[in-house]
Each structure stands twice: as structure tokens, then as C-alpha cells.
Amino acid sequence: MSFEQVRHKPLIPLERERELVIACAPLRSNINLSRIVRSAGCMGVRKVIACGAARVIQKIARNSVDDGDAPGLVVAGDEPGVEIEIHRTLPPVLKELRAQGYQLVALEQTTNSTSIFDFPFERKTALIVGNERSGLDEEELRQVHRVVEIPMYGLPYALNVATATAMTIYEYCRQYPRG
Amino acid sequence: MSFEQVRHKPLIPLERERELVIACAPLRSNINLSRIVRSAGCMGVRKVIACGAARVIQKIARNSVDDGDAPGLVVAGDEPGVEIEIHRTLPPVLKELRAQGYQLVALEQTTNSTSIFDFPFERKTALIVGNERSGLDEEELRQVHRVVEIPMYGLPYALNVATATAMTIYEYCRQYPRG
DSSP, X not given: OOOOBOSSOOOOOOSSOOOEEEEEOOOSOHHHHHHHHHHHHHTTXXXXXXXXXXXXXXXXXXXXXXXXXXXXXXXXXXXXXXXXXXESOSHHHHHHHHHTTOEEEEESOBTTOEEGGGOOOOSSEEEEEOBTTTBSOHHHHHHOSEEEEOOOOSTTSSOOHHHHHHHHHHHHHHHSTTO | OOOOBOSSOOOXXXXXXXXXXXXEOOOSOHHHXXXXXXXXXHTTOOEEEEESSOOOOHHHHOXXXXXXXXXXXXXXXXEEEEEEEEXXXXXXXXXXXXXXXXXXXXXXXXXXXXXXXXXXXXXXXXEEEOBTTTXXXXXXXXXXXXXXXXXXXXXXXXXXXXHHHHHHHHHHHHHSTTO
């Protein structure tokens, strides 16, 4: 079989808007946050909620004409980008997402967590992502419905937060390839 | 259900060593290479082949006691790390991997590529990763057996190379959860 590079293939059309949102605890690194926003945008996710001193670096996220100094709804031309919502802390966000009917799924290693290989996502899911070092705290974990974890097989025993989030977004999209 | 953080859960044991290797064209960024090495290590992949002026930054890869200035077999204590092999260019590497019986699967957007959602990996797979900007060239694509691509749904229409590689490693491991 022969393979030739194709730059800018047409996007895969979604039959409905993605009902996955990502909500991040205050992260140490805006680079990680911005990488999450880039991955989310590529996979058709339309909203990322960040907390704390969060600022999306558009050179990394690349789904906006905004330069990241003025967070908010970001768009590039006619193409919808990723909406960024910034809050002071995560718990009120979780409460609100619950009220909106999302299944809250934390990405964390905990007791009673489920391997992501065995986890059927609900369509309307809020993926809850913890801090690089401290993860999600007790109060936050009390508010989620489920916890998924990515199996670890070797050193350094922990994925980068943006990488783990990207894998989880991938799995959700694999389960809902058309939205 | 209640969830409590568990730090350092036991690793998932593999029933056999992973037969997935990652081979990267010369990359622009050793940060991307090092992120690939970290993801590979976490998922139990034991070998990453890099080309060009590649140097693994151990502060990022974190699966070695090596500081990255002396690439080669890296180990931390008794735990096997990721073996890093550095070559000048990719084509001779592809030839050798083919001779060793690997199915060569490029990660790229090309004609005749298959969506990763529909791609059953062979156990013995070499995942071939292209440069951040230029991807894989004609000569390299001529040497691979198959090409997979990750569906794109939105801006910026292209995943970071380390993120795309991580998603692909994830998919392979999902298909072979025990090696």
C-alpha cells in the first residue's frame, strides 16, 4: 500500500456537540493547562474549566486568535475554539456541574477507582483533573461520581497530567466517535 | 462510593514483555522526545529509538537515574527503565525493525491511513513517529506497513507529537493490557 502525506485533512464531523467538559483543579503549570486545551480542541471538546491562577498560553493551545492574556471564549475565524472558564476554586465548579447533570469522573489513583480500560463513559461527562503533585483532595473526591485510573506498568509510575488527560479524552472519543 | 487517594499503587504486572517499540524521526524538540519516553515507561514500553541530535532530558522522562547526558540503557535501581537507542537517521532503523519482524505502523495523516479507532495492532509493533513540522517523508513512508491516524475534530487540527504518540501507546496497551 502506498502512503502520501496529507496536510489539513478535513475534520471528522460530529453528529452532535461533544458533551464532555474538562475541569481542572488549580495546576502548577500553565503549560500543562495549555496542552490540555490543545488536546481538547483537537478532539472536539468545547469547554475547559480551569481554577486558580490559570492562564492559557495560546502559543501552546493554538485554538484561538486570543493571545491568552484575556481568557474567555476563544475563537479563530469561523471555527469554534475551546471555551475557557476560569474559577477561583474547584469545589463550587463540581457542585454546578453536578446540578447540570454531568457525571463527574475524576482521573486519579484512589480506592474504588476503575481501570479506564473497563470504564464506559456516560455521554454527558465532566472529567475532573487534579494538581500535578497533590492530585484531587478529599473534599473534591467526595463530590465526584466515579474515579478512573490509567493502568501503570513502569517507571516513573505516573503520567504527566496533560498526557493522562489526553489519553482519557482519547478514550472518551473512542467510545463516542461521532459525539 | 468513597474514594481515597492512593499514592504508588502497585504496578500492573505484564504477562510478557511488551513487544511495542517506538521509533522517532529526528525531532525538533528533546522535550517532546523526553515526554514520549516518560509515557512509554509508564505504559511498560521498554525501548524508544530516537534519531538525530536526540537527548533524553531525565527531569522530564523520569525513568532513569541517568541524567540524560549519556544516553543508552537507563535503569533506576532494580526497576527496568526505558532503553534509549540513538541513530543518525530513521530509514536504516526501519529496515532493521522490518528484518526483526515488527509490523511498522506510522502515525501520520496520509492517503490510505486507518483511523486508530478501527486499527487492530499486531503485538509486535514498531510505532513510527515523525517530526513535529514535517512528519515522515516519502522514503520513510515507503518503508512502513501501515499508517494510523487519530481523528481530528477541531482546532488546531493537529495534536502535539508527544500527545499523539501517548494516545497511540494508550490504544496499543488497551488492546494488550497484559503485554
